[in-house]
Amino acid sequence: MEKTYYNHLLQGDAGALKRALYKSMGFTDEALSKPLIGIVNTYTNATPGHYNINELCRQAEKGIEAAGGTAMTFGTIAPCDGIAEGHEGMRYILPSRDLITASVECMVRAHRFDGLVLLGSCDKIVPGLLMAAARLDLPAVFCNSGPMMPACYKGKHYDGNIVTEAVGWKQRGEITEEEFSDIENLAEPCAGSCAMLGTANTMGCMAEAMGMSLPGSAVIPAVYAKRLQIAYETGTAVMGLVKRGITSRTIITRESIENAIVLLMAMGGSTNAIMHLQAIHKEAGLGALSLERFDVFSRKVPQVASVYPASPYDMVDFYEAGGVQAVMKELEPMLHCRCMTVTGEPLSSNLERASYTGRREVIKTREEPFHRDGGVAVLTGNLAPLGGVVKPAAIPCELMRMAGTAKVYQSEPEACRAILKGEVSPGTIIVLRYEGPKGGPGMPEMYRPMKCLEGMGLASSCAIVTDGRFSGSNRGCFVGHISPEAYEGGTIGLVEDGDEIRIDVPGRRLELKVSQEELKKRRKNWKPAEKKLADGYLNTYRRISKSAAEGAVAE
Known part of the structure; x- marks a missing residue:
């Protein structure tokens, strides 16, 4: 009797060579007759957030096999923002996101897997994997490695x-x-994603909010046994989706991404999440997601959770307080609760099993929040006509509205040297330009200048405005993602030392107090600053990347 195979590539005589190739690695006909589930294993011992992923992979394999599937593992890159920061390597971090997406696409479309488990944890790997899931539209479940424990x-x-x-x-x-x-x-006591609400943990939370990972999974610490159990359950969950024909675009919808935006505002997550959600939205076939849409939610969603660096409470505190499910339970009336999730049930069913927090110092009520507005906001004005991104959750109250004198730097290292040498005075607004997607290129994060201001005791009196990005770990007054960027002729490229800049976070305004006549004169003499690049991918990324206002996607 002719054997039957679930995967269409393995069926009939045309599938014989493919079956033979799999059999060369020990797969049996019995194994090959089942759905083939690809596991994207981003393990590396060069990145702390990915050091434990081999263990998670083994658990996911067990879950897949227990539920009637056959697991096949492949890898992709997973660079660490912390190791890349402060040198040319940071220029490669954001562009790596789109490479990860493309590499997963290439492997999956070549092998035609029936479903996917996505294992990743750090800043650009999580959105890269979610973008791949949205692009491929297969049954897929994401599982992160979890946050590390805090330093003491x-x-x-x-x-x-x-x-x-x-x-x-x-x-x-x-x-x-x-x-x-x-x-x-x-400082770094164990494996896991960094122990604060940076981009890595923010994006893990976004995945849970949009229904792409199991409820309660995003903030389980990396070293907990529950993290291994969730990986196993992820394997069984993907098989449930395969059997029911529930694919990623059934889960990643306009409404589920709005749920993620609500959570982002409610917890004051990383500003980088904005561009990543824009990219996921586009990959899901939903078109452009404007910055204005984020601002709408910023004005109506209260910030009910506060986690380090916005507060003393770290990711373990947030986990013990109930994490994503407790925040979503608090904001249930503001969510699209009919959205499908990887449990095979709508969000409403998941939230029925969720509990309100028992730690009100970490997660407050919708009626009495930390702030009436969201923890992330979009500013516009003549310095950022297409928008700039700010994190009110991490800004001291006295800096919510400030005016200062511009001090202009053309690169991150130049700004850091000036700060540490004592050349920056209180009341200065540092303008850091030519660090956008094209001007950087690669839109590196301006993590170090902000940290240098903290170390020099200037974070409570100075601000940074840049067309680059910021780390989710930064706190203080900073405005990033300025669009258009300097390299593309944005106003930020015309700022001079001594100009007055006004930042009004509650009013959502960012203004350069220079007349239009003066700006026209400066523009006549303007030329973009060109940075010498090594041969390779950054030249390609500069050519194909879109504006930060569009998610800095590579097209």
């Missing part, structure tokens, strides 16, 4: 960015070289 220094919890702040402490003579070495050794 002098009785206080920190994330690993304490090291960068300690550079400033040492510079000012507040700590010794020995104390600095001690901080370095305790």
Whole structure:
């Protein structure tokens, strides 16, 4: 009797060679007769957030096989933002997102897998995997590796960015070289994504909010046994989707992405999530997601959760407070609860099993929130006609409205040197330009300048405005994603030292107080600054990348 195979590539005589190739690796006819589930395993021992993913992969394989499937694993790149920061490597981080998407697409369309488990945890890997799921429209479930435990220094919890702040402490003579070495050794206590609500953990939460990962999974710490259990359950969940024919675009919809936006505003997540949600929206065939849409939600969604760096409470506190499910339970009336999720049930069914938090210091009520507006906002004005992104959740109250004198720098290293040398005075608004998707190129994050301001005691009196990005770990007054960027002729390229800039976060305005006549004169003499690039991908990315206002996607 002729054997039957679930995967259409393996069927009949045309599938014989393909079956033979799989059999060369030990797969049996019995295994090949089942649905073939690809596991995207982003393990590397070069990135802490991905160090435990081999263990998760093994659990997911067990779950797939227990539910009647056959697991096949393949990898893709997973660069670490922290290791790439502060040098040319950071220019490759955002562009890696689109490479990850394309690499998953290539493997899946070549092998025609029947479903996917997506394992990843760090800043650009999570959105890259979700973009791939949206593009491919297969049954798919995402599972992250979980946040690492916090560092503990002098009785206080920190994330690993304490090291960068300690550079400033040492510079000012507040700590010794020995104390600095001690901080370095305790800063990152275990594997996992960084222990604050940065981009990695924000995007894990976004995946859960849009229904692409199992309820309650996003913020389980990396070292907990529950993390392994969730990986197993992810394997069984994808088989449920395969059997029911529920694909990614059934789950990733306009409404489910709006649910993710609600969560982003409610928890004050990383500003980078905006461009990643824009990219996922586009890959799901939903077209452009405008910055204005985010601003609509920013004005109506209260910030009910506050997590480090916006508060003293770290990711473990957030997990113990109920995490994503507790926040969504609080905001249930604002959500599209009929959206399908990877459980095979609508969001409403998942939330019926969710509980309100027992830790009101971490997650407040919708009626009495931390802030009436959302924790992420979009500013516009003559300095950012297409928009700029800011994180009110991480801005001190006294800096919500500020005016300052511009000090212009053409690169991140130049700005850092000036700050650490004491050349920046209180009341300065640092303008960091030619760091956008094309001008950078690669739109690197301006993490270090903001941390240098903290270390030098200037974070409460200075601000940074840039066409680059910021890390989710940054706190203080900063406006990023300025669009159009300087390289494309944006107004930010015309700013001069001494100009007055006004930042009005509640009013959603960013203004350069220079007359139109003066700006016209400056534009006549303007030429874009060109950076010498090594041969390779950044030249391609500069050519094909879109504006930050459109998610900086590569087309």
